[in-house]
Amino acid sequence: MAELKTFKGGIHPPYNKELASGKAIKRAPVPAEVIIPLSQHIGAPNEPLVKEGDRVELGQVIGSSEAFVSAPVHSSVAGTVKEIADLPNFTGAKVKSVVITPDSSQPEFAKKPGKDLDSLSAEEIRGIAKEAGLVGMGGAAFPTHVKLTPPADKPVDTVIINACECEPFLTCDHRLMLERTEDLIAGAKLLKAAVGAQKVIFGVEANKMDAADALRAKASGLPDVEVEILEVKYPEGAEKMLIFALTGRKVPPGKLPSEVGCLVQNVGTAVALFEAAAWGKPLYERVLTVTGPGVREPGNLLCAIGTPISALIEACGGLVGNPTKLIMGGPMTGWAQSDTSASVVKGTSGVVVLTADVVDLGEESECVRCGKCIEACPMFLSPNYIVQATRRAQWDKAEMWGALDCFECGCCSFSCPAYIPHVSYVRKAKAEIAALKKK
């Protein structure tokens, strides 16, 4: 068998996908209240368009901004605004949020008759993405209409759908590929039309062959859609790694995929674009995975944006065993939580609960110069030297060793026998370098 496409570096963590990969998507119950942060994206924050006591309808815009790099926020329920306040989001940062008490019975979303998808112009597709509040749903949450507006001198010829889902435990994209195959392909074609590309490539990791087969079956006869199988390796789905694996093109440091004629979008975003264009549906709910050995009945849930983690865990039968670590997102790039109060945002792909028997809580010790972090780094950086420079507050050296090129994948920390949390050091270095540049 020919070698599967991949990138250099990376790691093979235990994937643990079997906990939820066979579980069909089910709708999560509407929680007692939703907490919807008004900024869930990279870019300008939104201003509230509602006030305490207002009635809101499902899908109503409740926050927006005049800025180009921003994405409006919609109500995920029909109900009454209970409060508008600065509340901690999943990172712990305080963000202006709208708390809504849902009505006891919720309406179905009323699909609006859309235009023929094939007739939509690039401009119309970008407008639909903006109005629907679409952002990258793989975690980065960059506004989609901005990504669909590459510089005029950087034509995009290839749209890549990141169908790797390389983070351990998460399976929501896998389920979308199986259960929403046609809508996903339609969304991918809209992305292609929006940037005037010639083709779409789905990059699927080899541990989801059923999804690859489903995509191939539905895409047969479409000359502009390809399905490629990639090696199972983390972080295969990271933009630069995925572009290299599929096209051999290298995105230069500090540059965007459009530099090499590519646009990368996640599975959830492509499905959401289809729903926005075909049904007029804004991004007010998403599919995510609630899983881990600490969850009684792991599964894939379609839930309202703003649903607290506690309600999702309850919907999955509650906690079990000896829960030790709660993570919003995947275990490699997610955010550790101190309690279950944070709410789901557009970029939340999962909630993972780990138990004491699977969490390796080794103590940080001195570097033994084994070089494993260098070997694992897909950006070819020297994470050990970034750590050293950060400990010594030598910010010029941290930059020289590539702190700004690090995309915080965590491969270095995972490989390190000295339990050094490289990513924490890199984040510190980035913040200090940014502060110095600002001065």
Ligand code: SF4
């Ligand atoms: S230095 Fe950054 S990019 Fe390299 S392995 Fe570590 S986290 Fe990933």
Ligand code: SF4
């Ligand atoms: S993996 Fe850890 S111990 Fe080995 S060189 Fe890197 S920082 Fe040092």
